[in-house]
Amino acid sequence: MSWKNWVLLVVLALVWGATFPFGKIALGEIPPFVLAFLRVVLAALVLHAVLRIYGLAFPRDRSTLGAFLLMGLLNNAIPFSLILWGQTGISASLASILNATTPIFTVLVASLLFHQEVLRAHRVAGIAVGFAGVALLLLPGLEAGALAGLVGEPAWAQLLCLGAALSYAFAAAFARRFRGVPVMVAATGQLTGSSLLLLPLALWQASTVPGGWSPAMAGPAAWASVAALGTACTAFAYLIYFRLLSEGGATNASLVTLLIPVSATLISALLLGEALSGLQLAGMGVLLAGLVLLDGRVLAVFGGSRRPAGSDPR
Template sequence: MAAIQRQMNASEWAMLIALSVLWGGSFFFIGVAVKELPPLTIVTLRVGLAAIALLIVCRVMGLKLPREGRIWRAFFAMGILNNIIPFCLIVWGQTHIASGVASILNATTPLFTVIVAHFLTVDEKLSPNKLAGVLIGFVGVATMIGPSALGGSGSNLWGQLAILGAATSYAFAGIFGRRFKTMGVAPLMTATGQISSSTLMLIPVALLIDQPWTLAMPSTATWGALLGIALLSTALAYLLFFRILSSAGATNLALVTFLIPVSAILLGSLVLGEQLEMKHFVGMAMIAAGLVAIDGRLLRRVKAAG
């Protein structure tokens, strides 16, 4: 396997920031949808609508999904690790904890990823700078949300553990997904294949457990949230996800979870008129420091200049 580049270029950073905005919005969309629909139905609609959108894109572009059995086995495995497990855990978790708490716990993904990558890859080994950067960034996210948000017990505790479980699953998905590049599967095909596989696995389970035909018709706001999370936070987001993964690697890609709370707070301030507090600025500064430490280029330039 060719080595994944360790430093991201300007284009990859731009895609990473865009991805953070798309995924940051998913916590808001979920917060709206869970008020009217059960978690499994939300996840099934999320991946199902996203799969339809991506299949239409493939059809318009004249592209056909691969037919090899080994590729589809990888699609199904990726669907479990990257969609079914984390999506279900996050939606269920957000029935017990606030979206802000979910976003900070989701930001542990890079910490899990650098550890998993160290043991399961040959070109993304753990370095002192990388570990320090991840820890600094995580503390920054914790500072933004505030320590009081992590308190609680009972259902709150289980909700928090669910989000941590999702973060762990994302970490393994990031490592597993690297194989699609060596298989010669383009990012669009990978995104479409794994989201379609997830849909095929989830539909019978949702029909059996939730019996959606017995549920009340969702409101316009809920349908809007479902379309947003499916088309923006899933279909479009995964196009960016696999493009970054194929070129920058799992560890760099995991940095997006640091940026998600930042984008959520900024969007809340600009769109909803929410006020930024000093802890938000301190947290964002620490997150920036963590990203600098992981990227490494600025530190090397400082050392060279000295």
């Protein structure tokens, strides 16, 4: 990649890494499903404005709109809600590490369920090592009483974040439906769809808060975090990601998965004073090693190949 692509990659990792501490800050005063809705609807509004600026038409046929709804469900509504719900029980740093399992679930779903990819030896090794890292992360939460949230970071909250990663995997498999659709249109469509899906859930949760939740109950820090989540961490991040995809290729863009947990941990330490335990650091290291194996490029270098078989040629 060019130096500009590397800059884009680092910026994207920082922006997406900041999603987790910003979410943690906002969750102090905004319910998780309400926050998920605010994030996607703000991002959708921004991207609709971008479409108008670039003169891109938004599809209105029933088939495409239905696909936007399903993609919005799998790629935004479910994972955003589960991650934010999970963050009510665990740290932002740990949530970001668990989210890094997305490529592992993606390979499993694409190869075993949809037969879209070949499950090569290095990928099997990467999956095994990656799940060993997940086991280390879950271990403290599975201690006696942790399932009830009595000690450590509860397992139920960690499992919610893993559920979000699994939803992202199904979204990646379904995303092939949008070949031929401009990526900016697809992003705007799925965010619009997820906004419609999350609206009733957000209204329901706001009504279940004792006394009812209202926007006046959130302070400046929470609303600043909402603004950052919707604009920078979602709309702006999509713009960066799609440019990186077009210029650097999907394989190079996927490197952001390795960087997000690191950036999220550093930003969470600065903003929230969070610190990972020794076992969590070990789990993160093992998980990232699994992702490196899954990617295959390091093995290809040692094997004398310039790029792994089946990777993006760009």
